[in-house]
Amino acid sequence: MAASRGHADTATGAPAAVVEPVARKADDEGRNPGCALRLDWVADVRVNRAAAERRAATVITRRSVKNEAQAAWLVKAVTCTDLTTLNSDDTPGRVRRLCGKARQPLDPDLQAALGLDDRVIRTGAVCVYHGMVATAVAALDGSGIPVAAVAAGFPHGLSPMRARVAEVEDSAAAGASEIDIVISRQHVLRRDWRGLYDEVAAFRAACGAAHLKVILGTGDLKTLRDVARASLVAMMAGADFVKTSTGKEGVNATLPVALVMARTVRAYAEATGYRVGFKPAGGISAAKDALAYQTLMREELGRDWLEPELFRIGASGLVSDIERQLTHFATGAYAAGHRHAMP
Template identity: 65%
Template sequence: MTLQDTTTAHLPQVHLPRNPGMPLDMDWVMRAQANTSAIERRAASLPGRRSVKKDYQAAWLCKAISLIDLTTLAGDDTDARVRRLCAKARKPVSAPLLDALGMTGLTTGAVCVYHDMVPVAVDALAGSGIPVAAVSTGFPAGLSPFHLRLAEIGESVAAGAQEIDIVISRRHVLTGNWQALYDEMAQMRAACGAAHVKAILATGELGTLRNVARASLVCMMAGADFIKTSTGKEGVNATLPVTLTMIRAIRDYHAATGICVGYKPAGGISKAKDALVYLSMIKDELGDRWLQPDLFRFGASSLLGDIERQLEHHVSGSYSAGWRHAMA
């Protein structure tokens, strides 16, 4: 990958058919297993087996920026904070640094906010081509009345959100009620209409990697455009073993249906070196096509600051203070 290979953001699945879903195949779901020890060994080996340096590292880091869903999901969010975050999404790296790297037109993949902040974000991003993603369906627990969760999706879409990050009911996974999970996901997918839906599995609360694999398949069968690890609010969020489990489910689904489903790790990914490991895993397991914003996103905020700091080191040879790369 060279610096020129980095693309700007676009909506999920613009160039590919959306996932239409399929009838729930319980035989397939129950066949899904996860060899936890083998998955953990593979995940642990990856950081030491894949390394990129110098210009190649800078190119990969620019690619990572284009795949970030720049996120603020705090109880004290304000209009001003969201507008500053949107300004950062439009110009994630300082102009002199981009000039030194030979980069133009670099933006983040999307901006992700609570429903109340959707109109502000839509206004702040007008004309940029950067979509607004809204977390929905009683985020982060997903325990509000179901009709209200569906209504919340509709409100966010009406406000201009082009992507909806929904949360599943974890109890359906923990009790093995796959039909209930399928029905819930299908109704949420329908409520999103033209907006693309990312299904948050909250993997840290699902108990086992086998549950993660089965929940991934069920959500894809019900029409999820993306599957996503976490809300960022659980005790354990994105991990490499979970990622390997989910992207292999994506690979299996693609092999069986021909449909590409996206993947979004979220929560706890804050260092540039971590982003490089995730990208290398995606390249190894799914191929280059998944290294585009329509099929891969990072759910992150502080990650961008560390990437910008690493890029400045690449250009100048010196690390800068963290305050020079504030998010908002």
């Protein structure tokens, strides 16, 4: 991995020369266009697991965010959250209620108490299965909030490739402006980097103008080195975001994994000039967890990666806990749990 500023504890084999981007359509301007698969770069990736774990353990101790600053960071976290419902019992009514929450994630009285009654605060996106895309698009019409669809055989990525590509195309056609695809983990476990590259490139092509968020399923990848290499290959293939997890694995987002992925994002940006977003997902339900990931982004990637264009948190219950913490900051007391329950 690329060494962090002041932390030469990990290393990555970044190419000596700037990597030439893949030519894409004019409407892709500003997005990561990807580049040719560089197997030499992939092979040179190294991760010192012990050092990465030590560094990740310091994230919550190195920077203390308190009082007004903490409240501001938590409001920012709300704007970077992808409100998510991916359940077998999802209904149009539930999705519409979730979209209402995305439009107004903080209670108006709480927002006024925070001195933010003149601010439009909304979540980063609403994330649903393909069958609920049209419902979400209609419910969010005029809000500017994107709909993200999970696709490509989510959560396991084991459907036939033609079906996975068709699902991506269908979700984009239904109005999803972001597509969260899941890779075939077997490509990583077998070190089949060409197979992974071609798979992600096919999904990127199927997305059209919709942005592609590539879910690695990091809990299934076994090693931090493979997490880094899979992240790098996904970016070479044109990923707009790299994402940790589906939320369905036994182990989902962790700070060591996030550190490794963030440093790979930085190495890619330094080599190509293109910035890729990062999305931790799965098991992030407490405000303190959001602060930890925000701190990691700020220290490893810089201020731009605290904005929803480059940072998202995949969560369903996180906003409820953030509301509780902000209520305590504003009033000195916690509201009853049901006041901030998700719809």
